[in-house]
Amino acid sequence: MASIRLGCIADDFTGATDLANNLVRSGMRAVQTIGVPDGPLQVDADAVVVALKSRTTPAADAARESLAALRWLQSQGAQQVYFKYCSTFDSTAQGNIGPVTEALMEALDAPFTIATPAFPDNQRTVFKGYLFVGEVLLSESGMRDHPLTPMRDANLVRVLQSQCRRKVGLIDYRTVAKGEAAIRERIAALQAEGVAIAVVDALGNDDLLRLGPALKDLRLVTAGSGVAIGLPGNFGIAASAAASRLPAAEGLQAVVSGSCSVATNRQVRSFIEAGRPAYAIEPRRIAAGDDVVAQVLAWARPLLAQGPVLVYSTAEPAAVKAVQGELGVDEAGAMVERTIAAIARGLVDLGVRQLVVAGGETSGACVQALGMRQLQIGPQIDPGVPWCWGRDAAGRALHVTLKSGNFGADDFFTKAFAQLS
Numbered sequence: 001m002a003s004i005r006l007g008c009i010a011d012d013f014t015g016a017t018d019l020a021n022n023l024v025r026s027g028m029r030a031v032q033t034i035g036v037p038d039g040p041l042q043v044d045a046d047a048v049v050v051a052l053k054s055r056t057t058p059a060a061d062a063a064r065e066s067l068a069a070l071r072w073l074q075s076q077g078a079q080q081v082y083f084k085y086c087s088t089f090d091s092t093a094q095g096n097i098g099p100v101t102e103a104l105m106e107a108l109d110a111p112f113t114i115a116t117p118a119f120p121d122n123q124r125t126v127f128k129g130y131l132f133v134g135e136v137l138l139s140e141s142g143m144r145d146h147p148l149t150p151m152r153d154a155n156l157v158r159v160l161q162s163q164c165r166r167k168v169g170l171i172d173y174r175t176v177a178k179g180e181a182a183i184r185e186r187i188a189a190l191q192a193e194g195v196a197i198a199v200v201d202a203l204g205n206d207d208l209l210r211l212g213p214a215l216k217d218l219r220l221v222t223a224g225s226g227v228a229i230g231l232p233g234n235f236g237i238a239a240s241a242a243a244s245r246l247p248a249a250e251g252l253q254a255v256v257s258g259s260c261s262v263a264t265n266r267q268v269r270s271f272i273e274a275g276r277p278a279y280a281i282e283p284r285r286i287a288a289g290d291d292v293v294a295q296v297l298a299w300a301r302p303l304l305a306q307g308p309v310l311v312y313s314t315a316e317p318a319a320v321k322a323v324q325g326e327l328g329v330d331e332a333g334a335m336v337e338r339t340i341a342a343i344a345r346g347l348v349d350l351g352v353r354q355l356v357v358a359g360g361e362t363s364g365a366c367v368q369a370l371g372m373r374q375l376q377i378g379p380q381i382d383p384g385v386p387w388c389w390g391r392d393a394a395g396r397a398l399h400v401t402l403k404s405g406n407f408g409a410d411d412f413f414t415k416a417f418a419q420l421s
């Protein structure tokens with residue numbers, strides 16, 4: 001196999017497909033692996049995205065796993081490394097964006113890197129170091145109530161500095177607007193001031209395309225998926241209209257959702273309003289020892305032949321807080337993830353071969369429970385969300401889409417299947 005050009009480490013599974021999607025759309029042949037592979041890559045690819053589930057784990061574990069991914073990517077010849085985190089900069093008070101960035105900088109002997117979650121195609125823009133989600137600051141968006149990573153400060157320089165030992169600075173929109181030479185000059189000036197990591201403003205894709213060439217010599221880039229659109233050109237790769245093709249879809253259809261994000265709440269409501277069958281999982285019943293998995297599968301079995309079913313724990317912030325107050329934040333999260341993952345496996349046993357999973361942590365749990373090791377990236381359903389194809393541990397071919405909590409149109413859960421037919 002030829003060496004890969006770009007080696008990527010994603011801190012969650014939906015984020016990994018989001019990045020792979022942008023790379024594919026910009027002309028790179030990209031493959032996503034679930035965790036760090038045991039051996040060499042078996043297919044030719046320009047970029048590999050190693051998907052970790054490290055967004056909310058203890059910082060030391062996240063750094064250790066990211067370094068293992070780095071070593072594997074280096075063994076496959078990666079010339080540049082891309083650490084992908086969320087476009088809403090999801091992190092706990094202790095990390096993990098800062099600690100993982102610094103561990104990678106140290107291992108790569110990289111004196112400087114950038115940080116920007118900007119993803120204009122999904123209305124994530126950075127202005128003077130402040131992150132906007134649509135029309136509002138990150139701290140005023142639905143992310144302020146995220147079950148695991150509530151984001152209450154939109155000033156990314158401040159957020160990142162609180163997670164880092166190295167000095168954090170800013171490359172603002174005026175510099176970015178001037179293009180490659182000005183960005184390179186600013187990087188040199190920041191380095192002379194002792195800054196090692198710079199948050200970068202970006203208001204639109206033009207900014208990201210101007211930023212790309214200025215990053216050519218960096219060993220490490222850290223970003224959401226947006227920056228990816230400006231990098232393939234550095235490797236002589238141009239955007240190609242040849243959409244990545246997946247094998248034909250077959251089998252039954254289902255959606256499982258553990259995301260409590262604003263967009264997912266709308267998508268669940270829209271699916272129910274469209275008259276499709278939906279089963280709400282109640283975390284308290286799982287905690288009480290009910291066999292919720294068996295109950296859900298018994299409910300789904302007769303319905304699946306008539307079209308997609310939805311199984312969800314998705315709830316509004318007040319309901320999530322109440323459950324977390326009773327069960328604990330991590331305990332509630334892990335318990336619901338385990339249950340949804342077991343349901344996903346049970347649905348595949350019932351013949352589901354087209355599976356939509358909503359939520360990053362939830363996707364990690366489901367894909368791991370199914371024993372999928374590698375995903376081929378297919379056509380985009382909505383910005384940041386492609387269909388993917390792979391085999392589970394039993395060798396069954398599955399079409400899956402791992403939908404980030406806040407991505408996708410309201411009718412995503414029906415639209416996704418229509419695209420495959």
Ligand SMILES: Nc1ncnc2c1ncn2[C@@H]1O[C@H](COP(=O)(O)OP(=O)(O)O)[C@@H](O)[C@H]1O
Binds near residue numbers: 319358
């Ligand atoms: N009803 C609920 N009450 C408490 N926690 C929940 C509930 N539903 C889901 N969760 C947990 O909330 C977290 C949602 O995270 P995730 O799957 O990453 O979604 P998103 O992509 O929207 O962030 C998961 O750990 C999930 O198990």
Ligand SMILES: O=C(O)[C@@H](O)C(=O)COP(=O)(O)O
Binds near residue numbers: 406
């Ligand atoms: O960058 C993004 O917003 C996504 O790719 C992502 O990482 C979303 O994570 P979840 O909202 O936890 O699915």
